[in-house]
Amino acid sequence: MRLSPESKKKCKIGLVGCGTIGSILAEACKKDLQSNVELIALYDIDKNKAVALADRLELDIVATSLDKLIERSDLVVEAASAKISSEVVEKAISSGKDVMVMSVGGLVGKPHLFDKANKKGSRIYLPSGAICGLDGVKAAKIGHIDSVVITTRKPPLGLKDAPYIKEKGIDLKAINKETLIFKGTAAEAVRAFPQNINVSAVLSFAGVGEKETMVNIVTSPEYKRNTHEIELVGDFGRIYTKCENVPSKENPKTSALAALSAIATLKGIFETVRIGT
Ligand SMILES: NC(=O)c1ccc[n+]([C@@H]2O[C@H](COP(=O)([O-])OP(=O)(O)OC[C@H]3O[C@@H](n4cnc5c(N)ncnc54)[C@H](O)[C@@H]3O)[C@@H](O)[C@H]2O)c1
Known part of the structure; x- marks a missing residue:
């Protein structure tokens, strides 16, 4: 699915990492972003965290593996760890999915991932996180x-x-x-x-x-x-x-602004008026 403001279909989001940022993002998917997105899968290395978040959201969406989550998603959102972010990107792109990454440090020194996204037509979103400018x-x-x-x-x-x-x-x-x-x-x-x-x-x-x-x-x-x-x-x-x-x-x-920037990036995908650079 090519994400665009024109798309009438809701974008299916799979969230990897159900900690501080993941939980805030998941809540936003259910509230502010719900006209454009549908949270369809949660995955965490600590299954209890995914289950607890799913229960809070009143959604039965815990995925049993990263691969299963990617299979169901249009956009995979990583908010887990720099140890896994490049693997999430690699797998998401290989399946032709788009991906948003919070643990951006894990992509440093791996330019082949950007080249591969280009070839596959997948988008990689890197929110500005806790900085401005x-x-x-x-x-x-x-x-x-x-x-x-x-x-x-x-x-x-x-x-x-x-x-x-x-x-x-x-x-x-x-x-x-x-x-x-x-x-x-x-x-x-x-x-x-x-x-x-x-x-x-x-x-x-x-x-x-x-x-x-x-x-x-x-x-x-x-x-x-x-x-x-x-x-x-x-x-x-x-x-x-x-x-x-x-x-x-x-x-x-983690700074509070980081999660807000992730929500703003998601929102931006569906905006017809793009402000700033
Ligand atoms: N881009 C930025 O500006 C920015 C700012 C803050 C945090 N971050 C990064 O975002 C990520 C999430 O931050 P947070 O504050 O939510 O962290 P957190 O520790 O609160 O939550 C991380 C969650 O990911 C899970 N997790 C860890 N390794 C995993 C793996 N291999 N597979 C699946 N789940 C895994 C943990 O169990 C935990 O529930 C971190 O890597 C952090 O460094 C980025």
Whole structure:
């Protein structure tokens, strides 16, 4: 099914990952988006989470496997983990389905997926997540971009369990002042912080790529918000954006705006008037 504003049929959505973002998205499918979409399948590695969400929605739609979910869907929505996002994309595209990805970091270094989507005529949607300014980044890319830097500030809890923190033996509880934890490329950042820095991945896809997009990660016990600042310099001039996000209660690694951006992306598919870049 080619998704378009003109289509009279409801788009069948299969949701992979029934956690913080998945639950908000599922609720939106049943309410705000219900004139255009129908949530037809839920899948989670933890079946109890899929069952609990299905019960809350009063829908009998738990899929027994990822393959079964993809089979039933027009659009597969991934809100699970960077460990599985490329597999979800690969399988969805192979079946000629469209796919929306939240764990964008899992697609870094896998350009063949974009090529394959092109060949198969499938669409890949990457919501802007917890950052703002991708409209300007995409416009700037039409000309010449000199540099792109994203500085992410999160409370220590928001960086917990990241492979980089474990490898370097960083004691987050011992941090008592503003501290630069990581500096590197987006390619390095997504490996070091796969659950915390999807924003640098989506920024790199919109702009100059994962090897040229520079990332700083800073933490402090004083921080109450997940803040992302983007600075881009190009022939056209300079962009500076700052987004101060409230961390979601259920998962402090995830900003509330991320789920809202996913809903807005879904809504955008069916809009006849497209605003912004
Ligand atoms: N693009 C962005 O700006 C952005 C912002 C926040 C979060 N994210 C990413 O979105 C994803 C979801 O975030 P969340 O806050 O909802 O996380 P969450 O931990 O609240 O929920 C994730 C859910 O996915 C399930 N899951 C994990 N691995 C799975 C697998 N292999 N197969 C099926 N289900 C699996 C978990 O059991 C859980 O229910 C994460 O990968 C996160 O890093 C992206």
